[in-house]
Amino acid sequence: MNWFYIFALFLFGLPVGSFLNVVIWRLPRKENVVFPPSHCPICNAKIRPYDNIPIISYLILGGKCRDCGAKISPRYPVVELITALLFAVALPLTGWTMSWDLLAALILTGTGIAIAAIDIEHRIIPDELSFGGLIAGVVLAPLRAESFYGLLWGIVGAVSGAVLLFIVRIGGKALFRREAMGWGDVKLIAMIGVFVGWEGVLMTVFIASVIGTIGGIIGMITSQKTRKDREIPFGPYLIAAGIIVFYFGDKILKSYLSLFEF
Template sequence: MFLCLVAFLFGLIFGSFLNVCIYRIPKGKSILWPPSSCPNCGSRIKWYDNVPVLSYIILRGKCRNCGKKISPIYPIVELLTGTLTAAVVCNFDLSFDSLYYLILVYYLIVVSFIDMKTMEVPVKLSYFALVSGILLFLFTENHSFKEAIFGASLGAGVILFIIETYFVFTGKEGMGYGDANIMAVVGAFLGWEKVLLTLFLASMVGALYGLLTLKKKGAAIPFGPFISVGALISLFFGDRIINWYLGGLNI
């Protein structure tokens, strides 16, 4: 329990950095310098106003200098990062596997919020995560180089097939190529079986979202966040889901 609490607090702090990535990467700015500042007035944020979640509550979601509202996305990202960090550490303990899967989790958080905001997926970040997933497999317990390569290839390949097939029959672009990058990263980290599970879950969540929000036919919806939800479910519950499914088929 103590370890999970420490992981949660670390995740809150790291979530503040992920907020910087989400804001600056689409703008092509450095994620390391300059220090954080108010997006409205540009004033530097003092350290005591940059405490994850707590500062947002104390300041009532407003900048101390200009009084303009600050997006609630900031504390949401921090809480989400803290929660998922704790979940990973509680599941994989203090091991290299925890570090390995945290790279995937943090990547999914960043690309999901960027995709929701800009309808684009940062290519360089995706390539960095992809290479990390393939090369760092050597230090994991339940992974293989072939599985990482095949998973990445299958993940990207399925999405590319859907994109090209949809274009052939409709003359329009459906899913974006950035989604193929995300699926390649997921495949590198989770392997080919969980790639298929991720895609299935992402499609289910996406369809449910479309029904609940009554999106018009043809309305653009970023698919990256749905892939991320599917990947996270696959990460934490994938083995149980797959074993249940194969058991039901008596395979």
């Protein structure tokens, strides 16, 4: 029976992923995310309902618009699949029950996927997403903790994350004389902080720096492009690290602290 619920969440994730694709395309272009209905960006033809089925339509159409044959970005099926997979694993990772933690996981991953895709393409993190996620996290924090102190925990997490990245931003500017991190990253870590708390937010920045450095080295080896082009923004690393810490932060912290027990 448990597999049924995992599959149901996977199926739920597919249309959510489709909606995130709309957000990813329209939000940085300042377009309304609800209206008008989806249309081809090249020939403007309205997308028919049967051509708007997550992943399947992309495969049937061979990644091309039915009307003008323009290539459809593989980002569409990729975002749909990643959303569905992350939604599916959220259930076992939050304890197999319908809980506020599960809802928090879905909101954190859904918002995170949209932010990561927009940051990679446009090098911006829309306030609508980071503040939207922050507000959702603030509302969920006391419900998840079943205590009003959860609210305090979430806010302390958000503030400590923002302060930490603010210091990194100022320090980075002084050391390297360039923008290592934008305000968008500071607001993003505040959003993540409300979901993972202050210990989690420290871990998130640390893990993001480690995987960011690894990613940077891989990019340097594999890419022929100029330095500026291959530079990957920090946002997606923060999100990946934030999701890891949301699920495994307690375990990581415990095993780290156990290193100091004799």
